[in-house]
Amino acid sequence: MKAVTKAAGAAQDDPACSERLPLAARNGPVSMLVSRVARLHRIAAGKLLKGLGLYPGQEFLMMHLWDAGPVRQSELIKAVDLDPSTVTKMLQRLEQAGHVRRRPDPEDRRAVLVESTEASCGLLTEVQRSWGELEEQTLAGLTPDERIQLAHLLTRVEANLCTETADCPEVARREALG
Missing domain, CATH: 1.10.10.10 (Winged helix-like DNA-binding domain superfamily/Winged helix DNA-binding domain)
Incomplete structure (x- = not known):
């Protein structure tokens, strides 16, 4: 339980993480943000x-x-x-x-x-x-450099998730194109 408390405290210290995270999501603040952003992006689209x-x-x-x-x-x-x-x-x-x-x-x-x-x-x-x-x-509100950095980071996150699911036609297609 101590590790959970420590991780929850670290998440709350991060300005990108909301103090209103559900207890179950406190060990995954970035995952929670990604989920919320994906949902809002889909609504806007x-x-x-x-x-x-x-x-x-x-x-x-x-x-x-x-x-x-x-x-x-x-x-x-x-x-x-x-x-x-x-x-x-x-x-x-x-x-x-x-x-x-x-x-x-x-x-x-x-x-x-x-x-x-x-x-x-x-x-x-x-x-x-x-x-x-x-x-x-x-x-x-993001600078051109921040936009590039975000795109690179999201590409890495996508690759991580594709490795876990072993089923990413988009990544396989991009890799085939070089």
């Missing part, structure tokens, strides 16, 4: 995306399609690392909005190819603009 007619997460699916071109739905599910039923629902909504098209794969009629439509080109521009707004909102 959701507000920006709502104006585009998108739900949070759909932009990642579209980003993949814009970059990769037509892909099998099974590959898309792996790339965005979401539950297949979630991706199917996202695709249904995006298809109804005219942003994606699904068709049988000519190489394997059992597989389905998914691709962005020409109509989604305008959406691409709006998503880029929204992500720029989100970036500025998120990093307001």
Whole structure:
């Protein structure tokens, strides 16, 4: 119990850590901050995306399609690392909005190819603009050097977590690109 008290005291000495941390989170003040920041970032992104007619997460699916071109739905599910039923629902909504098209794969009629439509080109521009707004909102008050430092630190944190989960398609893709 002494180690818990000592760690809790150290966390309270850190100005980045709130004194209002729940008892169970006092040994993980940075993890608590990361969780809170991720939640708030998702809420802010959701507000920006709502104006585009998108739900949070759909932009990642579209980003993949814009970059990769037509892909099998099974590959898309792996790339965005979401539950297949979630991706199917996202695709249904995006298809109804005219942003994606699904068709049988000519190489394997059992597989389905998914691709962005020409109509989604305008959406691409709006998503880029929204992500720029989100970036500025998120990093307001940070100097250019602090922004670079934060990006480096978050990349290291991401790599640590990917090592633990052994399942990070984004990191594997970046490493493959060099």
